[in-house]
Amino acid sequence: MRRAFAVTLPKIEAEPLKSFISNRMCKCVVRNLPSSMKPFPFLLLAILIFLSPDARAAWNTKEIEGQDHVALEEVAAAFGMQPASKRKDPREIAYSGGAHLLIIKTGTREAIIDGVRHWLSYPIATSGGKPYVAVTDINCTLGPAMSPASVRQIGKVQTVVLDPGHGGHDKGGRSPYGYEKDYTLDMVNRIRKILEAKKVKCVQSRLSDFFVELAERPEMTKNYKDPIFVSIHFNSAEWRPSANGVEVYALPPLGSPTTGKAPDPILDRRKCSGNAKEPASFVLANTIHHTMLGKTGAFDRGVKRARYAVLRHCETPSVLIECGFVTNPQEAKGIHSSQWREKYAQAIADGIIAYMNLANAQKLPPRVWDYKRKSTDEFVWEE
Template sequence: MLALTLGAGLGSPTPILAEDEADESAREEAAQAPATPPPTPITLGSVSYTDAKACFARLGYQAVFEPTTQTLTLATTASELVFRADSRDARLNGLRVFLGEPALLHEGELHLATLDIERFLLPILRPVRFKPRPLRTIVIDAGHGGNDTGTQNKKHKLEEKVYALDVARRLERLLAGERWRVLMTRTEDRFVALANRAEFANKAEADLFISIHFNAVANNAAVRGTETYVLTPQFQRSTSSLKASPEDKLAQPGNAHDAWSAVLGYHVHRQLLAALKSDDRGYKRARFAVLRLVDCPAVLVEAGYLSNNDEAKRIADDDYRAELAAALYAAVQAYDALASAAAQ
């Protein structure tokens, strides 16, 4: 078993146990945790919040609060979470994750938005508590296509649509060797509207949807790294949103699968960073059309910046794209193992 590493701070990754060992350890620690009633949520600024320390103590987590930095570390031998007051930027087993609402300090205790706990953290940490959908059909979505080139690196004459399709094909070949039915929203260089991609997945009764993209940013070629997105839960802000909007209140078809999308996104982000050794730009939430409209757990990956010349060269390399596809394949395997265990 691993020793606890408390108070490591937001920049310190923690080792991660194998999935079966982590689950067994979590069950043991939860069983030994005091049988206290769940903390009562409170309202802070119109948002429901829950005492993080009290909530996770019921799951066997030990807590250390660092008053100087206002940082709370929650840890078991299997996992570690780090939160900082007034910030949505957190750490989960060393991965950078973004909450829907900032952690808030109230009466000396750090509180998390109740929805962040229920729709995001608990599904990842305790997936067996949530009823999964059997994994039979997987839809792979290669971003852009046809007259929609996506992002570009004009210096090296690279187009996002080309490499997204290449990775999708590689992933399809890996997944096709398993028991699943595997489909692609496009198999050639053609334009497919966003709504049609989701419609294709829904008609196929997809149980998992993976959308593959590469990123770019104007006027800052230094930016690089990997981002992973799942659908923003109803009543929460997307990661890029600084303020609440009327759209936040709307339920989307994809929100029916928030719990297992959270699980999928976590394992995708974890596998991508481990394989690609890229900068961690965060596991985020957004209301992208394909995430909103698909009726199954879904994830969208931005697997590097074509606007960064060094990263663009990596993306253009066959070995890099093979590693990317293999990482996505490993994430699907991890997801399937957890879903199968939760279904029993």
């Protein structure tokens, strides 16, 4: 399940798609070669040239509704996947292989990638009876999710800036038992204690019940070496008390819409400080999400995209975590429990450590099934 081969994958960001395909195919070739041949990367590349000429071709793109798309079958093949068993809903299509799993539903922006839910920038299109995925989603979601080590913007991590959401006059959501601002501070205190026990340097945007301006929170990262920024929140949905589960947000790619919203030609193209580290932020979000699901058993609401102020103004990899719903009767009881908060704090801390291991030691992060949790399998409406 873990990658161990001689040829190093190129960095996805700003790398020609042609190169990315070549290296994905090279991975498949190397995996099936005798171990005695693996120390000779240039020989393997020569073998690749003769065995897989098609792998060196660029994507065959097709413009659909103003966006370049690639046939899903071509993308799946580049990642070593083949069609999996047919699903009950004819709009759902699954591919598996090469230690990956991909399930999509045509006409929606939802995809299940390597066992967890993701929200794409654009719907899976259909043309000539075939499903197509936007190039933006290949570069910014599918590729980084399946090959996180190939993302160029992932740098060393030495400091974790933890942000307890809300505070002071801003109470956040409310449950029958308490306010979000108090739960987020308690969670951050627990996460910090766990990380510091592992010799990880941590700082907090607030240490007690006071309000910090949103733009000032990520500004703290400039005072520390090689930081990441993790903002902790709890969800609310008073109009739908049954809403439950966890979701992790990263900034959308520049020019792409936020999750659940239609494209906005003005807001989507507005540059911000967070754009430079968006690919790394996505990998951080995905890594933490896999770990939270695997360690807590929570409902999978997905890795999502949003232009929250703390993400827009952050020049380092940054995420915002919604740990559960204070408006859901069952989750509200759990959130009020110190045992529950300790469990979730441990899961988040483990996710942060997994990302640091990737950034500092090139160790691939665990996926949800590495924690013995079954892959997410059902599709939900977009929220």
